[in-house]
Amino acid sequence: MSDHESLDTALMRALDTVIDPELRKPITEVGMVDSATVSEGVATVAVLLTIEGCPLKNTIEQDVREAALTVDGIEQVDVRIGYMSPEQRSELKKLLGHSSRANPFASPDSLTKVYAVVSGKGGVGKSSATANLAAAMASAGLKVGVVDADVHGFSIPGLLGITQPPTKLEEMILPPVVPLPEAQRQAWEKGHPHQDPGFIKVISIGMFVEGNQPIAWRGPMLHRALEQFLTDVYFGDLDVLLLDLPPGTGDIAISMAQLLPGAQLLLVSTPQVAAVDVAERAGTLSLQTEQKVAGIIENMSAMVMPDGSTMEVFGSGGGEVLSQRLRDALGYEVPLLGSVPLDVSLRSGGDAGVPVVWSAPDSPAGSAMQAVADRVLEQKRDLAGKALPLNF
Ligand SMILES: Nc1ncnc2c1ncn2[C@@H]1O[C@H](COP(=O)(O)OP(=O)(O)OP(=O)(O)O)[C@@H](O)[C@H]1O
Numbered sequence: 001m002s003d004h005e006s007l008d009t010a011l012m013r014a015l016d017t018v019i020d021p022e023l024r025k026p027i028t029e030v031g032m033v034d035s036a037t038v039s040e041g042v043a044t045v046a047v048l049l050t051i052e053g054c055p056l057k058n059t060i061e062q063d064v065r066e067a068a069l070t071v072d073g074i075e076q077v078d079v080r081i082g083y084m085s086p087e088q089r090s091e092l093k094k095l096l097g098h099s100s101r102a103n104p105f106a107s108p109d110s111l112t113k114v115y116a117v118v119s120g121k122g123g124v125g126k127s128s129a130t131a132n133l134a135a136a137m138a139s140a141g142l143k144v145g146v147v148d149a150d151v152h153g154f155s156i157p158g159l160l161g162i163t164q165p166p167t168k169l170e171e172m173i174l175p176p177v178v179p180l181p182e183a184q185r186q187a188w189e190k191g192h193p194h195q196d197p198g199f200i201k202v203i204s205i206g207m208f209v210e211g212n213q214p215i216a217w218r219g220p221m222l223h224r225a226l227e228q229f230l231t232d233v234y235f236g237d238l239d240v241l242l243l244d245l246p247p248g249t250g251d252i253a254i255s256m257a258q259l260l261p262g263a264q265l266l267l268v269s270t271p272q273v274a275a276v277d278v279a280e281r282a283g284t285l286s287l288q289t290e291q292k293v294a295g296i297i298e299n300m301s302a303m304v305m306p307d308g309s310t311m312e313v314f315g316s317g318g319g320e321v322l323s324q325r326l327r328d329a330l331g332y333e334v335p336l337l338g339s340v341p342l343d344v345s346l347r348s349g350g351d352a353g354v355p356v357v358w359s360a361p362d363s364p365a366g367s368a369m370q371a372v373a374d375r376v377l378e379q380k381r382d383l384a385g386k387a388l389p390l391n392f
Helices: 003-015 057-068 086-096 126-139 182-191 219-232 251-259 273-289 318-330 344-352 364-385
Strands: 033-039 042-049 076-083 113-119 143-148 167-169 172-174 177-179 199-204 240-244 264-269 292-301 336-341
Touching (some): 003 042, 003 057, 057 076, 086 167, 113 126, 126 182, 126 199, 126 240, 126 264, 126 292, 126 344, 126 364, 219 251, 251 273, 264 273, 264 318, 292 318, 336 364, 344 364
Parallel strands (some): 042 076, 113 264, 143 199, 292 336
Antiparallel strands (some): 167 172
């Protein structure tokens, strides 16, 4: 083998380590490296991006440059950016095994655990719980998808700090990906040197409307939108899919049950005993849809004051009462998965686009949200006692 050939090969191996941020696959595997050669210490890499104006152009360019410079004998890198032709994009879709006519999560072979986060009333912290569960699960090394189907109150992109739009490849949609923040990534790599860290792929109705416009859709359109999210969006292999649904027992809850019959419900409620009736209705809808309620998340429970005392702004005991009532109504245990206190750090983390389990993991709300996520993951481990192909 000549020096040229061995350097070219070494360059290609280095490029194997560059992961496309949206597809979460090595760029060498998905046809994004058109050519890569080395001559007199200069690497020339022709990269094909999926679409023109790809928002991740700079990241990919930078990653290619850094990877090439790890090769002994390469001193300079010339990255040439081009774009895939329609034929190349079709090839890519085939390679990804994406068919926009199938909802992969409804297939009996699907290994993805699906949870719909629901509530009786609005404003009880359903979206905050969804974002924090997703973040905690990604920190545990899981590949997590989030579908923000809260049509009238979509807030997941903001809670997860997403500003980048999805990428459209004809009818296939590549959702934005939230990687682990630096501190969590380092902690993961220290404990699991040979395993990829988790991430969150997110799709939201809010990504498809201009500015802050309201959505005035009737049931069939909502159904179609949810269906499209499950079929047209390329999530790849996920460990967990979380859905943030609108509050109550409306059209979307029914559509979700039709499209994802295997989804389990996580019911969010405040500790206010008077709110339990409404939450109970959201839980007992599962009798008609034949879905399982996996547990209750009590949110906005007693706030810890600076002097260490607690203040029960929304009362107490609602989660326990709801757990008992649902056990009686549904005929199986519906555990209270945890109580998350009212906490400024949860609100400020959400406002800053960093869920509190990441921004302030030791805060009262951060540790309580983490504990809820741990309980959900434990339930998953218990599943039928069979080995799941997951590493947690
Ligand atoms: N434990 C908490 N401590 C402090 N603030 C909280 C807590 N939980 C939620 N909040 C705040 O309450 C508001 C409502 O929360 P969130 O948007 O998560 O509720 P929701 O149930 O999803 O609402 P919607 O009905 O609009 O979907 C947000 O401003 C959020 O930051």
